[in-house]
Structures are given as C-alpha cells and as structure tokens.
Amino acid sequence: MTTPLTAWRIERYGPPEVLTPVTRVMPTPGPTEILIRIRASAVTRADGMMRAGRPLFARPFLGLRRPRRNLSGTGLSGEVIAVGNRVNRFAVGDAVFGEAGIRFGANASHICLDETNVLMKKPSALSHEEAAVMCDGPLTSYHFLHEVAQVRPGQRVLILGGSGSLGTAAVQIAKAAGAHVTATCSTRNTAFVAGLGADRTIDYTQADFTTLPERYDVIFDALGLSSFGKVKARLTQSGRYLCPVLTLPVLGAMLQSRLIGRRRALFAAAGLQPPAILCAHLAQLLAMVEAGTLSPVLDRVYPLTDLVEAHRHVETGHKRGNVVVV
Numbered sequence: 001m002t003t004p005l006t007a008w009r010i011e012r013y014g015p016p017e018v019l020t021p022v023t024r025v026m027p028t029p030g031p032t033e034i035l036i037r038i039r040a041s042a043v044t045r046a047d048g049m050m051r052a053g054r055p056l057f058a059r060p061f062l063g064l065r066r067p068r069r070n071l072s073g074t075g076l077s078g079e080v081i082a083v084g085n086r087v088n089r090f091a092v093g094d095a096v097f098g099e100a101g102i103r104f105g106a107n108a109s110h111i112c113l114d115e116t117n118v119l120m121k122k123p124s125a126l127s128h129e130e131a132a133v134m135c136d137g138p139l140t141s142y143h144f145l146h147e148v149a150q151v152r153p154g155q156r157v158l159i160l161g162g163s164g165s166l167g168t169a170a171v172q173i174a175k176a177a178g179a180h181v182t183a184t185c186s187t188r189n190t191a192f193v194a195g196l197g198a199d200r201t202i203d204y205t206q207a208d209f210t211t212l213p214e215r216y217d218v219i220f221d222a223l224g225l226s227s228f229g230k231v232k233a234r235l236t237q238s239g240r241y242l243c244p245v246l247t248l249p250v251l252g253a254m255l256q257s258r259l260i261g262r263r264r265a266l267f268a269a270a271g272l273q274p275p276a277i278l279c280a281h282l283a284q285l286l287a288m289v290e291a292g293t294l295s296p297v298l299d300r301v302y303p304l305t306d307l308v309e310a311h312r313h314v315e316t317g318h319k320r321g322n323v324v325v326v
Contacts, residue, residue, distance in 0.1 A: 007023075032114050047073060137167075141169040143270035156179065159171055175293075224244065297322060310324075
C-alpha cells in the first residue's frame, strides 16, 4: 500500500508540546497481523504520564532519556483493511477495538497489530469513540474491582475520583456487582456521578471523607491522589485500598500492609495480564454494555490533528469520563 500512515511521535519527555505529527510508510501485515484503519483512539492520563516520563522509576523500562517506543496512544477502534495469510480471528471489513499495548502508536490513522493482541470485534451497541476507551477506564476498573478486590454483593465501595475515566467506569461496575457505592467528586459532578449509579456522593470541596464515620470494604483510589496511610482508618478490619497508579509509596504500603494487620494496599497491573485473560474481561464488559449496566462516558472528541490540545485538556484534571481523537 502506498497510502501514508499518519501518527504522533514523542520526541522527548515533556509537556504536550513534545508531541510531533509524522508521516510513515503504510505497513504490510505479517502472517498473523491485521492492518486496522483507526476511526477513534483514546487520550488517557496514562498516555500523558508516559509522554512525560513519569514516574521516574519507570524510565529504565520506557527509556532513560526518551521513550524507546516513541509513538503515542494505546486504546483504539477501527476497521480491518488487510490481514496476514495465517490470521483466523478477524477478516477484512470487521469492526474491531482493543489496545496497542507497549507497542503504542494508537493515535494514528492506521496500525498493524498481531491478532493475538488485546483485540475484540466491536459490537454495534458501541460507537468507535466509545469502543476506543474500553481498554482504559472500564478494563482497568474491572480488573481492580473484580480480580484484585473481588467485590461482592452488599459490600461498601468508595470510589475516589468518581467523574474521571476510571471513576465513571468503576461506579457502574461496582454497582452492577451489587455493592453499595459512594464516590467523591466536585460540586459540578455530584448529580452526574449519582446518575451513573452512585448511592452516595461526597463533594470533596465541601467535606473530607477521611473525617466522616463511614467505613468501606474497598476504597478504589482511581486517580492515585490519596494514600493507604490517609484512608486506612476508613477501611473495615479486612478492607482493601486499591490504587491503579503505581508509585513508590504504593509499593511501600503494599509491603507494610502484608506485615501488619489485616487491611491491605493492593496493586496488580492490568496490562501485565495475558491477552486471553484481558479479552475475557472485555467480553464481560461487553455483556454489561448489552445489558445496559455499563456505558462509556465521553467528555470531548478532538480531531487527530488536535492531539496536543487533547493532552492539554486531560492534564487539567477536570475531564468527565474519557477523551478521544478521531
């Protein structure tokens, strides 16, 4: 194919302005690969952290001075336009969604991925914009709430940051699991988060949940802005603090909580799970979509040419749900 591929490159670690548009030769799929025309791709907080090279202790894996894999974006949705001669799961014309993983490069016009990656056929119930974000908030929240914390009906769950990409998904997933859900958010988002299914909202501009008497079986710190030490008193005797943002304090809390008491700080990276397991989780999430218990929340949709502005918006910390580029 002679059609050029448009993508975004990260020249060096830094602010959104380090993102640079590039044109590359369109790849030809290998024997087990599919070539996807991308219709929509996610712009996530994790993408911004990778672009900025944070946390610093991750740089030996990402690249010490600049990213080794220097293309931007992970979550995507689009159509298969070519397949390798040994591909079995997909055919030309299939609508698909999933993630590029550590290969990155989803913020682009096209991408070539192995069919064994985290890829699924897109149901008609999801638009490309909605499907593009399924591997961020929904998949991560499902992993932490179901696989790590094993939330059960009747448990009390607190979501810290109920209006973001992970938070909006976590509220819906915890509610569908039969939990009593409380979520923190700003004043302008209280009605919005309650509409997602939260039994109670706490306006963090008016009240500090750590000073309130309620205790929770699970506290999901969706933004990684609190800590195990701060929330420990608000956990039940065998309560779990979950944080999807891995930091040195989280690692320390995990070790300390294993040695002292029954309350636990827990982390287990969703992205390190085998693709087959993550696809099984996505299948459960798609069943929720079909049942009407999960709906991805979109905040803003930008053209691919405005990726820098999309990153700037994500970094404000005030988005509702997800941001995508098309």
